[in-house]
Amino acid sequence: MNAPQKAQEAMMTTPYYEAVGKEKLVFKAAYNQGLSILLKGPTGCGKTRFVEAMAHELNRPLITVSCHDDLTTADLVGRFLLKGGETQWVDGPLTRAVREGAICYLDEVVEARKDTTVVLHPLSDHRRQLPIERLGITLDAAPGFCLVVSYNPGYQSILKDLKDSTRQRMVAIEFDYPAPETEQTILIQESGVTADTAEQLITLAQAIRRLETGGLREVASTRVLIAAARLTTEGLSLREAARYAIAAPLSDDPQVTAGLNKMIEAYLTE
Structure with missing residues (x-):
């Protein structure tokens, strides 16, 4: 996986975030109910910092993926790789988050291919499951897992928009530049x-x-x-x-x- 595809993973240490509304309350309510979260707002308004702050406040590890148009399902879920002469399965960032009960943040999710984001559907509704076809298994999300995605509505177009079937599986929090x-x-x-x-x-x-x-x-x-x-x-x-x-x-x-x-x-x- 090249640099743009690599997930950044870390426990957050006191990230600063200044609340401007009820976004923290809504995020915690959705998290406690096992609901997925959609963050909408312009570039640089604080969406990523907000997720970092909430991961710290909820004491959950955070796995962040910067989405792009070459992002494949295998990049998110995992793939077989040759290691030491043997073929081994390596979990992708989404699978690691599901197994570990982490918050998985897909930044600018509309940049990913539509056939890639479909894998999110069983995770973002009541099932909270991740099918891994190559392994022939379906993982149940560990306690604490939360799927968070974000995008900039200003970049919406027919080609780059979040599918309605995906949007309606999530609680949406709108962001703007602060007062x-x-x-x-x-x-x-x-x-x-x-x-x-x-x-x-x-x-x-x-x-x-x-x-x-x-x-x-x-x-x-x-x-x-x-x-x-x-x-x-x-x-x-x-x-x-x-x-x-x-x-x-x-x-x-x-x-x-x-x-x-x-x-x-x-x-x-x-």
């Missing part, structure tokens, strides 16, 4: 910058978010604000940090980038 005061707390917590620096970055982000497309596929996320804030702690000026961490990642179009840089000059002080 300014909450986002300011997040920036300070994640980067260590002053309240003034955080406030300036958020003011800039709000201005970018008010743009009507303007050639941008995505607006300034909380994630890019944190990156810019962190750059300032290494000696870059606030405007320099914003150019490298906000304007440049948001667009490759010279005119759009120039417009973003003008906004940086207008909203940020050195």
Whole structure:
């Protein structure tokens, strides 16, 4: 399995997450009832950090898979591999989560092929089972197992959308960028910058978010604000940090980038 396909697995250590609504309450309720969870929201709004925080709070191991269009069922479930001259079965990340009672998080699930996500159906309804055809067995999910998937509705299309039969097996939690005061707390917590620096970055982000497309596929996320804030702690000026961490990642179009840089000059002080 190559790098993009490799699952990242770890017990979380005090990840910071600032609640903005009832998302924690809904997640815990769904988890306690053995229900699968669908997280919807724009890029960089905190979906992944939320899952990390909930895994820590529930004291469950977290197995994360970044989905992509080459992800196969075997990548998730497992495959036979040649080891030391013998053919051995190796569990995929989904199977490990089912066996261990872990939280399995499929990030940007709509990027995976539709024939791959079908394997989730018996896991995400009342059966909570994972059939492994190559082994001729069906695994019952261990206590504590929870399936969580996420996607960005802004990227929806006929070709990239979650099947209705999959969506209706899950409890959906919608995310958006947090309120300014909450986002300011997040920036300070994640980067260590002053309240003034955080406030300036958020003011800039709000201005970018008010743009009507303007050639941008995505607006300034909380994630890019944190990156810019962190750059300032290494000696870059606030405007320099914003150019490298906000304007440049948001667009490759010279005119759009120039417009973003003008906004940086207008909203940020050195």
